[in-house]
Amino acid sequence: MINWNNLDTLKSYNELKNAASVNLVEAMTGANGAERVKKYSVPMAAGLNYNYAAKEVDDNILSALAALADEAQLTDKYEALYNGEVINTGEKRMVLHQLTRGQLGKDVVADGVNKREFYVKEQKRIADFANKVHSGEIANAKGEKFTTVVQIGIGGSDLGPRAMYLALENWAKRTGNFKMEAKFISNVDPDDASAVLNSVDVAHSIFILVSKSGTTLETLTNESFVTDALKKAGLDASKHMIAVTSETSPLAKSDNYLEAFFMDDYIGGRYSSTSGVGGAVLSLAFGPDVFAQFLDGAAEEDKLATNKDFLKNPAMLDAMIGVYERNILGYDSTAVLPYSQGLSRFPAHLQQLDMESNGKSVNRFGEPINYVTGPVIFGEPGTNGQHSFYQLLHQGTDIIPLQFIGFKNSQLQNDVNIQDSTSQQKLCANVAAQIVAFACGKKDDNANKNFEGGRPSSIIIGDELNPKSLGALLAHFENKVMFQGFVWNINSFDQEGVQLGKVLAKKVLAHETDGALAEYSKLLNI
Template sequence: MKYNNFDKLTAYKRLLDLVPRGKGFDFVSQLTAERVRKAVVPLAAGFTYSWAAKAVDDPVIEALQALADEQELIEKYQALIDGETMNTGENRKVLHHLLRGQLGKPVLHEGKNLGEFYAHELDRFSAFADAVHAGKIRGSTGKAFTTAVQIGIGGSDLGPRALYLALENWAAAEGKGHLQAKFISNVDPDDASQIVARCTLEETIFVLVSKSGTTQETLANELFVKDKLTKAGLDPSKHMVAVTSETSPLAHNPAYLDSFYIDDFIGGRYSSTSAVGGVILSLAFGPKVFKELLAGAHKADKNALEPKVLANAALLDALIGVWERNFLGYPYTAVLPYSQALSRFPAHLQQLDMESNGKGVNREGLPLAYSTGPVVFGEPGTNGQHSFYQLLHQGTDVVPLQFVGFIESQRGDDVEVDGSVSQTKLKANLAAQIVAFAKGKTDSNRNKEFLGGRPSSLIYGKRLTPQALGALLAHFENKVMFQGFVWNINSFDQEGVQLGKVLTKKVLAAKAGGNSGDSALDAYSEILGI
């Protein structure tokens, strides 16, 4: 395989020649009923990816296929699956796909079969969750646990929190709920204080998540919680488990009921299908539900190996995103789920995409002459319609949109008003927005005119279930991966988060006496009362 900057490829030049077709795509005439029915690709777990309202036609699709082939995207994905070192910045494998099932040859590291290691940890925390549900593991006063609280930040919070909220209604409808879950992430003491105040501490188990065992915010919140437990007359070691690496200070530590392990080959933002998400979701909904989520993710991972773009939803989604970012010049994208259950999913995708592909150098550390990852934001519909859709419809920037919708609600609890139930109104809004963004509206009053030409995709399925959620998660992970391969960047490190941490330590060290060595830093510290 060759790793080339994509502006050196033959397919890049071919796509440049096609830019007028995208810029001049006529949504009014070309977004027909026939196109809506035909411009679809099966995803996994009952999902379909629709690209009908994207500014692409057959010549663009053919050029995107040529780009995928020339940049060897499927071959690079297979190499990642087979355990080659794909995180060049940290000289590590990238193995989050292996958490949900084998797709290639066994992956070995220093004599350890990593697939077996991940499966063993899945078995261990599944058995732990079952024991908690059965009342075999209880708090220090002998009461059964009714609440689980995850303490973590970044990938240890955003993904697991988004997945928990996504399944909360489904679990209530299906009778799958066990423990209520809550999350503490921010080092702001008001976050931990508010959550702890809402818990009955003797019935609460805390899940401390830090791969390194040294994350400043997480350890500060751990001590906050332990202080509250101790002051309540409880033994913290009977109310806390750790999710960490086997080499961290939290591993094999009697201060915790148990410790469950991941390794350096599982990046934080890709860790929701490891023990990072698995422990809290298994405590909340049961291990079987978490394993259904893994099964859905595995199906999407398998589908992503298909070399033809019109049969591979993640690959097509990624390539259309590259077309919009690098050739049509759109620097943003909005994720708009028409499902309240996915209220925090855009926040997770924000980290997944922007932390992975927010890079200005290639895999070898050389500066790039083209744009990489977009700015990602979003909120659920219909709330967003009454917030930032004004700019999306009539602002000066075109923002490509990614809609997600479902035929059925999770609970099925609804009421008819003015001739339709709320779920029908939700879907009507979704259909209307896609067409409104694409086709716009002419009006003699320019203030009421909609220029249209706003491209969007739609991922739709029957109902948001654990399998569907797993497939949706994996779809976006694989989309981000493919785009990183196109841009020839390392999507699996995050050096951009480190500088702030270093300066924070300088500020805190200077508090004990002296200065940080940076007068501006000292001045800001002074006005903030540090």
């Protein structure tokens, strides 16, 4: 039987509070550090490795975290999730994003439909459509091939798919899998849509409108913007646009689209990159086979997350170390630092994934909780971040845990040797140096040059950023967020916090305002 209890009621949590802390400077200096790097590492899917040697943990703390994970029934709750129990208590829904890439448990039936079969059917429909676009069977009015795909969506309909596209663009170009350039329109600011439309040949562009409900204000506004541009170019907008939506939305059977592909309410926007939301744009950009590899990597990582052995479950390890840092050590932020230009927008995706999921102050039953939950997530690719906010990370008053991501090889594999090392070697040297610099610091009599160290970090290392490793990376963080939500006894799968602003914005546009809202409306000339 599964018990949903608040973190501060768990016996193992109170025992964790009494665990002796780790002096990270001592632990990571000299031979001790070398041994830790070898010891504190666990394989992930697709050739990735999660190394947590530079975290403030030891065998004693890891044992306490394992006990907490066991008492919180994390693997049981994950099993309940992928077997179709109602985990999203706020909206009284199942949570099925893992089912888009593989089946871990029993058949899940909802609304009279086998959901795995439904997701596979939509993937096949998208694959068939993408292949016809690539072959020219589906073309513009003049019979010319589409060369660009533009996704119109916001939040999870933009951040995840955009991050995934950028992550694979260079790899696809090198390996011959680049089919079409992809662009993204998300912000309701007209400058966003204008800039994208000015950068493409609309006559050879196909547009994907993504809205599960079919009523998202920003997305429908941008659709009208695009439709107007197509009409001004003398083009039939309905021959240039497809929809990704739910079967019950007003977009589902509209004549305004070449085709409609379906998702459902059991997949939240920030978890939708492996559904049709990411599938349509990635299959058009790189081909269905590449998207299938991406799904395979995610499915492999999902399977690892079922492991009841705490030390062999990378997502659970990452999650529990994060809980220790947040709730015991009191760290309120986490920096995600990918040393790969392909992952330039991955931190932005993780901002939504983590903060929209676990930015909650009531438990899954709507009751106030007395402990902190999700951290602030931010990040930037290395080495850019080193010349930006690393000053605060190294010598600021707050200790901010770090999550590095690094790859041994670049995607384009087009490098030069300068001063006895390649650019990729310089990149990897920087991430290795930063981990040790943060952990060990450097003593100096000049206070401005003194580094106290003791700044914890982990790193996910792989050979190359490719579709399979990207899928594994995505699933790792999705499962990390899920496990942390379970520990905190919150609902990681609704997002009521984004609704209030939308409601008030509609009142402003309808001129139904008073008080401060009316005055701000006047200031902005609305």
